[in-house]
Every structure is written in C-alpha cells, then in structure tokens.
Amino acid sequence: MRDILGADFYTYQGFFEKASEIAMYYGFRPIETPMLERENVFTSGVGKETDIVEKEMYTLRVRGGEKLALRPEGTASIMRAYIEGGMHTMPQPVMLYYYGPFFRHDKPQRGRYREFFQFGLEVLGTSKSIADAMVIQIMTTILKEAGFKNLCVLVNSIGDKTCRPHYIRELVSYYRKNMGDLCGNCRQRLKGNPLRLLDCKELQCVALKENAPQSVAHLCEHCKEHFREVLECLDTIKVPYSIDHTLVRGLDYYSRTVFEIIDDEDLICIGPRDEQKKPAKENKEKDGDVEGAPEERALPLALGGGGRYDYLAKQLGSKKEISAVGGSIGVDRVVEAPQLVSLTPRIIKKPKIYFIQIGFEAKLKSLTVIEVLRKARIPLVHALSKDKLSIQLAIAEKYGIPYVVILGQKEALEESVIVRDMSNRSQDTVKIEKLEDYLKKKKV
Ligand code: AMP
Numbered sequence: 271m272r273d274i275l276g277a278d279f280y281t282y283q284g285f286f287e288k289a290s291e292i293a294m295y296y297g298f299r300p301i302e303t304p305m306l307e308r309e310n311v312f313t314s315g316v317g318k319e320t321d322i323v324e325k326e327m328y329t330l331r332v333r334g335g336e337k338l339a340l341r342p343e344g345t346a347s348i349m350r351a352y353i354e355g356g357m358h359t360m361p362q363p364v365m366l367y368y369y370g371p372f373f374r375h376d377k378p379q380r381g382r383y384r385e386f387f388q389f390g391l392e393v394l395g396t397s398k399s400i401a402d403a404m405v406i407q408i409m410t411t412i413l414k415e416a417g418f419k420n421l422c423v424l425v426n427s428i429g430d431k432t433c434r435p436h437y438i439r440e441l442v443s444y445y446r447k448n449m450g451d452l453c454g455n456c457r458q459r460l461k462g463n464p465l466r467l468l469d470c471k472e473l474q475c476v477a478l479k480e481n482a483p484q485s486v487a488h489l490c491e492h493c494k495e496h497f498r499e500v501l502e503c504l505d506t507i508k509v510p511y512s513i514d515h516t517l518v519r520g521l522d523y524y525s526r527t528v529f530e531i532i533d534d535e536d537l538i539c540i541g542p543r544d545e546q547k548k549p550a551k552e553n554k555e556k557d558g559d560v561e562g563a564p565e566e567r568a569l570p571l572a573l574g575g576g577g578r579y580d581y582l583a584k585q586l587g588s589k590k591e592i593s594a595v596g597g598s599i600g601v602d603r604v605v606e607a608p609q610l611v612s613l614t615p616r617i618i619k620k621p622k623i624y625f626i627q628i629g630f631e632a633k634l635k636s637l638t639v640i641e642v643l644r645k646a647r648i649p650l651v652h653a654l655s656k657d658k659l660s661i662q663l664a665i666a667e668k669y670g671i672p673y674v675v676i677l678g679q680k681e682a683l684e685e686s687v688i689v690r691d692m693s694n695r696s697q698d699t700v701k702i703e704k705l706e707d708y709l710k711k712k713k714v
Pocket of ligand 1: 343374376381382383384385386387388572573574575576598599600601602603
C-alpha cells in the first residue's frame with residue numbers, strides 16, 4: 271500500500287478521466303460500491319477456494335459478530351448492488367463503470383500491490399456475444415489512448431454448466447495420470463478447483479499443461495456458437511487477439527468467455543497487428559515471478575482482464591440467473607508503464623497569476639481576491655504564509671508565472687491590487703471589482 275501524491279496523483283486522475291469519458295461515450299454510467307462488504311459476497315461469489323478469497327482477502331469481524339471484507343475485486347459487489355437495487359426493472363442491459371482501490375494480501379512482487387486501483391466495466395442482463403466483444407473493445411481502446419501500441423487480447427472460452435463438467439472430468443483424468451509430476455499445490459487443487467491447474471506457474475506444471483485437454487474442444491453447441499460470435503466481433507472491430515487454451519482466470523464465477531489484455535510486440539495476434547514477423551513466445555503473463563530469471567521478469571504483465579459470469583447472480587442469492595460480462599484494467603500497471611502518454615486531468619490548470627500579499631490588512635483581504643479570481647476561472651498560486659515581497663516575487667520568478675497580483679496595506683484599504691506583467695515589469699493599479707475585466711482584456 272502506498273501514498274499517491276503530486277504528479278503520480280494527477281497521472282491516476284488523468285487516466286481515470288480518459289477511461290470514464292470513453293466508457294460514457296459507449297453508454298456506461300458510473301457506480302461506486304462500498305469498500306467494505308459482507309464477506310460472503312466474495313466467498314459465495316468469487317469462490318472459497320480461489321487464491322483471492324482463500325489467501326488474499328482482508329477480513330474483519332465487527333461488533334455484533336458480522337464478518338466483513340475489504341473488497342478484493344469489483345464484479346461481485348456490482349452484481350450484489352444490481353440484485354439489491356432491483357436493477358432488473360431497468361432497461362437491460364445495465365452498463366456500469368467503476369474506479370477505485372481494491373485490496374489483496376498478495377506477496378509483494380512486480381506489478382502487485384496490496385492496495386491497487388482498477389477501472390472496470392460491467393454489462394449486466396445480457397448473454398449476447400456482442401456485449402463480450404464490446405467490453406474487450408472498450409478496454410483495448412482505453413489502453414490504446416493511454417499509449418499502448420502492441421496490445422493483444424488473450425481469449426478463451428471455458429464453457430457453461432452443460433459442457434464444463436465434461437471438460438473438467440477430462441482434465442482431472444489427464445492430471446490424475448500425471449499426478450507424480452504435479453507440484454504440491456496442484457495436487458490439492460485437483461480436488462477442489464481443477465481448472466486452476468492450468469494457471470500454475472511451477473515449471474513442472476507449465477510443462478504438463480501443454481498436453482492438457484483444451485476447453486474449446488469440449489464446448490457444447492451453444493458455447494461454441496457464442497465463442498465463434500465473440501471472435502467474429504473482434505475480427506470485425508479489428509481488435510488483435512490470440513486464443514489462449516490455458517487461460518482460465520482465477521475466479522470461480524467465470525463462464526464462457528475469459529480474457530486478458532497484454533502489451534507485447536513479440537506476441538503473434540490475429541487482427542491489425544497481423545505482421546507476424548516474430549516467433550510467438552508463450553502467450554501467458556508471468557505475474558510476480560520476482561525470483562525468476564531476468565528474462566522471465568521482462569515478460570509483460572496483464573494490463574487487464576475479465577470475462578462472462580452468467581451464474582454469479584444465483585451464487586449471490588438471486589432467484590433468477592442474470593447473464594453478465596465485464597472486465598477491469600489494473601491502473602497501477604498502466605500508470606507505471608513506460609509507454610504511458612501524458613493524460614492531464616481536467617483539474618490541473620497552469621497558473622496564470624502569482625498572488626502576493628504584504629501586511630496583515632492584505633492577508634485579511636487575500637481570500638476575497640482569490641475568490642474573485644476563482645469565479646473568473648483564473649488559476650493562481652500563492653504563499654499566504656509568507657510576509658516579504660522579495661521572497662514571494664522570487665517564487666513567482668522561479669515558476670515563470672506571467673502575471674503577479676500584489677495586495678499591500680495601501681491597496682487593501684483602497685480595495686485595489688497592483689497587477690504586474692512579469693514579461694516587461696509594467697504594472698497597473700486596478701480596483702478589485704474591476705480585476706476580472708482587466709485581466710480578461712489582458713487575455714490572462
Ligand atoms: P483481476 O481482478 O485479478 O482479474 O485483475 C484485473 C487486473 O487488475 C489485472 O490484469 C492487473 O492488471 C490488475 N491487478 C490485479 N491484482 C493486482 C495487484 N495486486 N496489484 C496491482 N494490479 C493488480
């Protein structure tokens with residue numbers, strides 16, 4: 271967890287403004303959910319045996335005995351809000367975006383914080399493949415506008431409740447035959463969460479997954495059709511993608527489409543980045559292999575990910591199934607990337623005026639003058655705690671601010687200020703009530 275201030279704060283803010291503007295143009299509306307939720311929103315939603323819930327969730331017991339958790343991700347909370355808020359009565363699908371901090375007690379490593387920021391999109395109330403493609407399209411657009419030029423979407427389909435059980439049986443049977451070669455963790459996971467074996471980064475398990483059964487080969491007709499449509503949409507909107515048969519993602523609630531977005535010029539992708547000059551390397555992020563070899567560390571981390579979650583609503587207690595799809599961008603990874611272009615937030619204004627006050631009378635009047643300038647939308651800087659003219663003028667010079675407004679004892683009594691043009695040192699005395707007009711004429 272860190273403090274974010276100064277230029278870093280503005281970079282986060284600039285990214286958020288750009289991302290939310292794009293989401294808004296696509297018809298999304300904002301939502302903010304509480305940082306604390308009842309723990310079972312995540313145990314039931316994300317899944318008890320996922321790393322996020324089992325090992326990484328910050329939980330606390332409050333007076334009265336209720337167990338709460340600091341939100342480790344956004345989707346379960348948003349589905350909870352959809353159910354509780356009766357959003358099924360609104361025109362469907364409901365399209366929401368969110369931004370904020372999330373918390374996972376992960377081991378400290380490259381690209382992983384315990385408090386991190388995500389910008390996310392959720393489309394709730396539709397099973398249509400166009401919604402999956404739209405979420406992927408918007409996320410890649412946001413990343414493109416943030417400066418990433420070699421984006422590739424790794425995509426897979428993990429089927430639904432009709433076809434997945436059959437696939438899981440095949441997977442378990444494959445791994446059972448190779449039990450001796452599995453790492454200790456995976457031997458455990460094989461009982462509760464066999465899909466996660468495809469996620470394992472241990473060398474012996476990475477080798478095994480190459481020949482593991484692939485989910486796409488076991489899809490039922492509906493899921494096959496859905497996946498084909500998602501890929502067709504991505505082709506049409508020219509989003510570069512690569513099918514990754516081992517991509518399953520860590521959370522229990524996913525069904526059908528799962529995806530991750532990386533920025534990697536070496537990866538072969540279908541779509542506009544079709545140059546295909548370079549050999550493909552393994553299409554998988556190596557999250558947090560901090561102890562690994564240097565070349566492993568250089569592999570790209572996922573900038574974002576997501577998928578469809580058609581069964582989450584029922585897991586959270588809804589009587590009806592609510593089909594939905596969403597994804598989120600890891601903002602910390604984006605703002606730390608060297609590719610990032612400067613995204614200046616609207617709140618940053620280059621100061622046009624340095625405001626100087628001298629003497630107690632002037633200090634008293636200062637806030638009145640600053641308010642006049644704020645109403646005129648003229649940004650300024652000042653040092654109200656300083657007393658001496660020379661010190662304040664030196665600061666103005668240092669910042670290279672074009673105009674200085676000086677309020678001394680005499681000016682304070684006469685309800686006026688001195689405006690000095692720093693380029694030629696000329697100055698005028700101006701009544702405070704006329705200050706806005708005067709500065710506008712000077713095109714400040
Ligand atoms: P997830 O919620 O795990 O699907 O993650 C979505 C995105 O959030 C990832 O692709 C990362 O970019 C980012 N992310 C996830 N966990 C962390 C973390 N602990 N620190 C920083 N970024 C993270």
